[in-house]
Amino acid sequence: MRCIAHRGFAGLYPENTLTAVRQAAAQADMIEVDVRRCASGELVVFHDETVDRLTDETGAVAEYTAAELADMDIDGSGEGVPELSAVLEAVPPDVGLDLELKESGLIEDVREAVKGADVDVWLSSFDTDVVARATETTDVPVVLIVDDASEAAIERAAGLGCAGIAPHWRLIDFALIERAHRSDLAVYAWPINDIDRAASLQKMDVDGIVAEEPTACTGD
Template structure:
């Protein structure tokens, strides 16, 4: 297990960077990243693959919700994606390399690898390999995480010097109906934490009181949570978590 820098627990983490469409800062945009750095927040971003295997900073599998284009992200080249403006902003979709250069170690950077294993465009491990390549020589607090334990395990092999963690939740509802009873129990027990060498978990905030989550915290493993949207939610979440991932309000910075 690679130790997590203390600033990941000290500074609130801006979800998809410090985005605010009313201020011209779309999620996962250069503008939102600049605003988070200026405010002194940590930053969470998401990675997807382009058709030519570049790591792009973008949350969804499709372009429709946050751009004026439609279709799969991994059906477009990095150059084509970079030319697509994010709705409400001026700049195109950034590459991970561009964001690394922009952040340059000024604040903690929490990088979520979006699950690629069920997609046909690239072989499993392609995103992990590219992300690991890009962070070689990076200086500053950075950590990787994913909902997919296999991807976290691959990062342990490809980039062992960087902390890694699991993005986790209650594993309830239609989205997890495909899980067998045994698989669901394993995920709810956070059984993948030790096999992946995870240094932290980022858990669904409304499920923070789950015994398995609090047992990890009692052992000293940092517990983050997602996604906090009001100061009142933050106050409640901090009773059970070491830090928050937030959006839509200015989280309080430490004195």
């Protein structure tokens, strides 16, 4: 079962920062980060649409330049919002990177950004239009994140050419996993923050967990 560090183990480190990425790289098989575009055009790594929750500033990420975002203080950590290029450089070759695309219009630039990267990259999104564009224009695996566990959701992911489907852990049962695997879809559960739940999912043959802390993966 693959261990994927949610926002760089956001339960332990300042989420989506270079520190989180570097720390998670020593403890996870893959790191999940969120990608948006900022006002100056660069791709930056930040989850929310606005900077309000994690910084002392207010307003949309899309209203700030990369330099302005880099000067912000994420959750009191002293670190700013990193560009995707810096995150790609921080991930070692033996650790994968799951880029969750938070908005449309990113695929072409993401494809260029990862072209020369020495790291295995996946793309993921809740947005079916984004996922469709990703599967049509890239060769990297794409995962559809879903908030329902219906047969239609599995058919949608398979029809889009996805490599996997990522439901909330509460939606996962043996039937869902069996249906997904029959459609050649891996199943990734999120968000996981305790070892007992992780162990239960592993017994159910889940392919990976998107974990808040490394203890969910290791039991330490």
